[in-house]
Amino acid sequence: MIEAMEGWDSAGNTYQFFTLIALISVMLMPILSLMFMLYERNVIDMPVKAAVVVHFSGRGAYYFGCFMWFLAIILHMILAPEASGPIGMGQFDVGMFGYAGAFWFGLVMSILAPIVHAGLYFVPQDN
Numbered sequence: 345m346i347e348a349m350e351g352w353d354s355a356g357n358t359y360q361f362f363t364l365i366a367l368i369s370v371m372l373m374p375i376l377s378l379m380f381m382l383y384e385r386n387v388i389d390m391p392v393k394a395a396v397v398v399h400f401s402g403r404g405a406y407y408f409g410c411f412m413w414f415l416a417i418i419l420h421m422i423l424a425p426e427a428s429g430p431i432g433m434g435q436f437d438v439g440m441f442g443y444a445g446a447f448w449f450g451l452v453m454s455i456l457a458p459i460v461h462a463g464l465y466f467v468p469q470d471n
Contacts, residue, residue: 347425355423362416369409376402407458414454417447 380399382388390398 351423351425355420355425358423359416359420362412362419366409366412366416369405369412373402373405373409376405406461410454410458413450417451417454421447 376398379388380395380402383390383395383398
């Protein structure tokens with residue numbers, strides 16, 4: 345039972361670490377995009393090399409965040425012990441009440457969200 349609890353603890357800590365990195369990365373995206381927009385409109389001044397780094401970091405932060413979320417889910421699925429172990433969960437407790445569904449939803453969204461985001465980049469915009 346102690347080994348199963350240590351396995352869940354390790355899987356949970358790994359998931360939290362990678363999810364925190366993903367959350368910070370996704371939060372940086374609008375901040376860096378706003379900084380670049382302010383630079384383009386001459387509201388703030390920064391060197392050209394810094395503006396290029398801010399622009400590409402802002403665009404790449406979203407994709408990096410989605411990749412980290414995907415990695416967090418995959419590593420949690422690998423590291424977590426089976427749900428039917430000695431910690432009191434029955435065979436259908438985890439799958440029936442949404443735990444597995446939430447992880448599969450997160451896995452699919454972490455793959456589809458960057459694809460949709462990249463596809464919307466090519467949609468013509470009215471200026």
